[in-house]
Amino acid sequence: MSVPRQSADSLALQCLYRWEEDAPKRVTLRQPVGAGQVRDFTWAEVAEQSRRMAAHLKTLGLEQGWEPGARIAILSKNCAWWLFSDLAIWMAGYVSVPLYPTLAPDTIHQILTHSEARLLFVGKLDGWEGMKPGVPAGLPCISYPVSPEDAQDQYDHWDAICAETPPLTGRPVRGADELATIIYTSGTTGAPKGVMHSFGSFAWAISSGLNRIPLGEQDRMLSYLPLAHVVERALVEHGWLRTGMQVYFAESIDTFAADLQRARPTVFFSVPRLWTKFQQGVQAKLPQRKLDFLLGLPIIGGLVRRKILKALGLDQCHFAAGGAAPMPVALLKWFRTLGLPINEGYGMTENLALSHITVPGKDQTGSVGPAYDGVQVRLDPITGELQMKSPALMLGYFKQPELTAETLTADGWLHTGDKAEIADKGALAGCARITGRVKDLFKTSKGKYVAPAPIEDRLSMNPAIEACVVTGANLAQPVGIAMLSPEAAARDRAALEKELAAHLEAVNEKLDPHERLDCLALTATPWTVDNGLITPTFKVRRNRVDEIYGPRLENWVAQRRKIVWAD
Known part of the structure; x- marks a missing residue:
């Protein structure tokens, strides 16, 4: 695959250097640091933090014999130091490997091993205790000021490193054809795959994207979806570097509404x-x-x-x-x-x-x-x-x-x-x-193919349903499986069944005969990343749903009821 030609000014590091020179005192990142407090970072501070860590990484690489383009991983929720780490990795001549901050330890170990990561940044995390066993023994780690306390105690600390390391000088650049990052897909089936992207690919994507998405220097975005995900990485990180917009970070799920009010994203x-x-x-x-x-x-x-x-x-959006x-x-x-x-x-x-x-x-x-x-x-x-x-x-x-x-x-x-x-x-x-x-199509016992996605769209429009799957290969008719919202799960079951039976009937009326659902199975058990039923970006893992609920489909149909309970 040939890499697109891009103006040098449009590549990620060159964009940083431009803001460092043209707008050093402008606040560009707003980072919550607890207790309702926010720490602002100017472009000059962004560049300095990144340069100091880049100098440290270059020193480590020389001491430990890292190869050019060695992989360095980031395991953290979104925060200013996530972006600093990525920039530092690139300045030092290495390749970043972002990990979702909700991964199971086995997946963490798999990605760190497969990518041959030389170092791991351990950042802001809610479930670090459960993730820690996934970090290979002996892998060097660096903690952030917002990392869990035991990570800050156990590993080298960002602030301490920056305090004793002079910033990298000059304008180290990476070519458009150089590998910038390996993004491991969350995947709805199978093991994560490491997708390789170049600096030129990102630059071209932003250039094309800005023709459709009105994003400029005056805009504000709230960064809360994982930066390990490709949309947040392209739109927020690379959009920020290209346009110079202001990025706010969310503090937690509990403060999300307040974070939105604080950012008032455009x-x-x-x-x-x-x-x-x-x-x-x-x-x-x-x-x-x-x-x-x-x-x-x-x-x-x-x-x-x-x-x-x-x-x-x-x-203001x-x-x-x-x-x-x-x-x-x-x-x-x-x-x-x-x-x-x-x-x-x-x-x-x-x-x-x-x-x-x-x-x-x-x-x-x-x-x-x-x-x-x-x-x-x-x-x-x-x-x-x-x-x-x-x-x-x-x-x-x-x-x-x-x-x-x-x-x-x-x-x-x-x-x-x-x-x-x-x-x-x-x-x-x-x-x-x-x-x-293409692979989600399934055939009923009548020999008819069913495409589940359009039916799921209609089912999910009832506020009681938070997520759903339509399945039923080799059954006479498809079956729906719905995860209830927490509010619906707390309601009176008889009233809820009556409401959803009417909703199911309305959905079936608009479907072809071979698509109509025999029944809708309800579950109050949340589908989460931990139990493997959804990906970190909230896509349902169909194969996992079929694995858990598949053996019970025929029994549900045999009950001859429109609404059944999976729990």
């Missing part, structure tokens, strides 16, 4: 699950029927919209986006009635999340919009799979050339694994609609 990206929680929070205080009535009043409707968005911390999983159409329409249209994006780790996004100002609901500028798209004539090609494609999978060859076609196109349709006329001309995963 650009906000989230996964469907959080957008759904926002909706459910509003509906809990203002029932939908009453909300519809108020929004229909000429003057009061505008006041209500502004009040709701202000309560969410999104009253001029660009909202969703992605990482399909956005239900009804959810998109609901936010549009509040005056906050959500642009739905589509992409993968393998293409730096840069494939499609809806166009701001246009109602392209029901699609993921047209491809970004410079992205080529085609559909497989047999399977209907969406395939794409752009200068933002990965270099390949780290140490897995066979898997790389399976994922990229001989002529350099990426197999996305997603089935799609592309409109050729009307308001959605050129827009893609993702209809499901």
Whole structure:
């Protein structure tokens, strides 16, 4: 895969040096440090912190004989030091390996071993005690000022290192064709794969992305989705470096609402699950029927919209986006009635999340919009799979050339694994609609194929349902499995069953006969990263759901009830 040519000024480190010189005193990062306190960092401080750690890493590399491009890992929730670490790794001539801050110890060990990491930054973490066994014995570690106390006691400390290490001088740069990072995919099946991306790929992705996403120096973003995820990495980290915008960090789940109010982001990206929680929070205080009535009043409707968005911390948001999983159409329409249209994006780790996004100002609901500028798209004539090609494609999978060859076609196109349709006329001309995963299709005992994703979108629009899966290979009809929201799980079961039975009937009425669900199984047991039922980006792991609930499907159907309980 050839690497795109980019102006040197557009590459990550060169962007940092530009802000260091042109705007040294401007506050660019706002970091919570506990007890409601916030620490601000200027561009000069960002550069100095990064330079001091880079000098330390170069010294370690010389002493321990690290090879050029050696891998250095980061295990932390989002914080200013995460970004400093990444910049320092690049300045020192190495390659960063980010890890999700919610991984199980076995996965941590697998990634650190597979990447041959030479050092690990241990940062802000909630479950460090459980993760610690995954760190290989003898691997050097460095802690942050916001790391768990025992990590700060056990490992070399960021502040101590920076206090005694002079900053790296000059402007060390990395070429566009050099490997910048290895992003291990969370994956809904199988072991994580190490996706390799270059500095040039990131630079091209940002250049193309900014043609569609209105992001500039005056904007603010709240960084809370894991920086180990490709969207946060590209949009927040590389968007920050390119545009010079201000980045706020969230302190914790408990303070998230206050963090949003503090940041009042002008650009906000989230996964469907959080957008759904926002909706459910509003509906809990203002029932939908009453909300519809108020929004229909000429003057009061505008006041209500502004009040709701202000309560969410999104009253100054001029660009909202969703992605990482399909956005239900009804959810998109609901936010549009509040005056906050959500642009739905589509992409993968393998293409730096840069494939499609809806166009701001246009109602392209029901699609993921047209491809970004410079992205080529085609559909497989047999399977209907969406395939794409752009200068933002990965270099390949780290140490897995066979898997790389399976994922990229001989002529350099990426197999996305997603089935799609592309409109050729009307308001959605050129827009893609993702209809499901090629491998998610299953066949009933009647020989009919079922695509689960569109059915799941409809099921999930009831506020009692937080996540769901449609399954049932070799059964006469599909079956739905739904995880209840905490509020729904606490409700009276009889009333909840009656409500969801009516919802199931309404969903079935809009489906083809072979798609209609025999029953809906409810569970109050949360689907979490720890029990393996969801990924760190809140995608449901279908294979794990089938593994746990599959043996019980026939029994549920035999009960001949529309609503059954999985617990």
